[in-house]
Amino acid sequence: MPHATESTLPSGAAPADALGTSAARARSEVLEKQIRKEPGRFRVLTGDRPTGQLHLGHYFGTLHNRVRLQDLGVEMFVLIADYQVLTDRDVADNLTGHVEELVLDYLAVGIDPARATIFTHSAIPALNQLLLPFLSLVSVAELRRNPTVKDEITHSRQSSVSGLMFTYPVHQAADILFCKANLVPVGQDQLPHLELTRTVARRFNDRYGQGHSVFPEPEALLSRAPLLLGTDGGKMSKSRGNAVTLAADADETARLLRGAKTDSERHITYDPANRPEVSSLVLLAALCQDRSPHEVADDIGPAGAGALKKCVTEAVNEYLAPIRARRAQYAQDRGYLRQVLRQGNERANTIAEATRNEVRQAMNNHY
Template sequence: MTTQTDPTAYENTEDAGVGDALAASTSDASLARTIARSTQIQTEIDKDPSRFRVLTGDRPTGNLHLGHYFGTLRSRVRLQQRGVETWILIADYQVITDRDGVGPIRERVYSVLADYLAAGLDPDNTTIFTHSSVPALNQLMLPFLSLVTDSELRRNPTVKAEFEATGGRPMSGLLLTYPVHQAADILFCKANIVPVGKDQVPHLEQARVIARRFDERYGRADAAQPVFPAPEALLSEVTNLLGTDGTKMSKSKGNTIELGMDADTTAKILKKAVTDADRTITYDPVGRPEVSNLVMLAAMASDRDPHEVAAEIGDGGGGTLKKVVTEAVNEHFAPIRERRAELAADPGYLEQVLARGNARANEVAEATLDEVRTAMQMTY
């Protein structure tokens, strides 16, 4: 794996503080550079995928649903299939950033793992691990915290977004340092690409700033490369799906279709999905968001254009639309659900997969921590 040598979207923020860097990363010019660089990375992946290591993951707060699958999971499988070294974090420690407890965490971790494998992630090619099983990763938090200030963390868009989602409850220390923990997730394995949406680009900047500051403060004078490569954004263009009630898809609202649900349950949920009174089905996300959401779901499940799906239904109305969506979703997920049921029936195999991923993550994290200690002259 190589470090980044090309100009990046943050080339003009290298001498700025985190606040300035985050502001710069949201400018139109900077976003345009990020988009251009992301396109270039896609081309470079096709030429030599071995140059790249990707890190992404999920908080195990519940079962994965169709929004997760079409939003991120399917693209992870495709990256793996293209030959990119893929690391997937099940962020169990991050569950408690804004909660009083972890809930049925063990059950949820293995449910997420089953979803990953059923969707096509291959443990022979993808490292899947949990936060709490990798002490050296979490130990990186200490030197990393010395590289940021309280005011920078409070201005961080990740902290602001997560704090707003808590409903105004007092901010925990873990929530305040959430971006630093994310940076440790990315940097411990020296991932050099991170899949994000356009609105998440500033969230990645904290990891880039920490990587740069660590090298400036502790960098190895005799080394040609810094300790940490600066991770870059791999932009996703996936449309965000709404829930079946027409609002934001959320596990807490009960408006999702989980990957593990059977065909009959899926049909019942979709039968209650919100549409409108116009019998002519069109794809108009702005004017008809609920109808268009169902059209898009059918299109993604069948790998078709949403306008084509809408035209085919024509004046069939909401009933026909729901039938088309149900058939497309159930057909697409039938093999995934079959595989998931097999995995759920073999908990010993799931435990082996996670143990192997955790062992690999520990090996890499400990090697990185050794590098960090050496750079800081803390080897005794």
């Protein structure tokens, strides 16, 4: 889920730069120490839109953080944002299938439904009812200038964009705040959404809190690799056809990586600023091998892009082999996938209804 975005904050609020990338990285280091010391203090909300199978960018951007946090003892809520898929009408036609594919990816990477609540938007009415009061706290200008929304609109395959697209950041705020999550593992491109969530929480508390905080201001926990490039050198994305999915087999992975964009310089170095495409491939191999990217680059050196792609392909296929095996096993029991969702939805509903009632009481709208 969920560079700071400019926003109009209430008096005394933290500046938008407080959630800029460099500040978020520094804060993440502090949070990591606190998590290891007292994991029970934290509740995480994270999730994805079911628009297709998850890919390596998702995995190293946030999925592995979810599993790690779960294993440390942090309370975990994993949202399948099926209502937000209505902004992608071609995907919404097979929504049930996409939801199940997402559950498969979650289980395959190690998210444990006994320790994590996996649930869907459409099954939690009280969560969605928070959208209206939250929208009243945000200006149209703030929604228009959200960089993630602008990027989604730019790359949309539709002839027109629905109004739902503009509510997307506020809907994410409802996702995070309904369970009062105080920690959100994200890639750097999601920082603007989280900043808006913090703004919504702050404004609700200021307007309706009567001296106490109804909602926490959740913090970002950046992953080890906040951004991996796709095979075309752009942002890795399901919709752009430039991603290696977790479900891809070894041959498909090799084919995709063979076609990955590099540059004309033969000697392989790790230089993200000047050689982003090559460096992204080096970083991917390093993450899979648990090595330094500089070590990987030095090993390949003058052997060139062909050797780099071979190294990356072998590293990715070896790393994903057990994940793919678990995915295939879970795929044989679709009834179990539906059971996971039923149980997660029941728990999320209980929490959402309690939060909605608290919001009504704070707004003097309870009867």
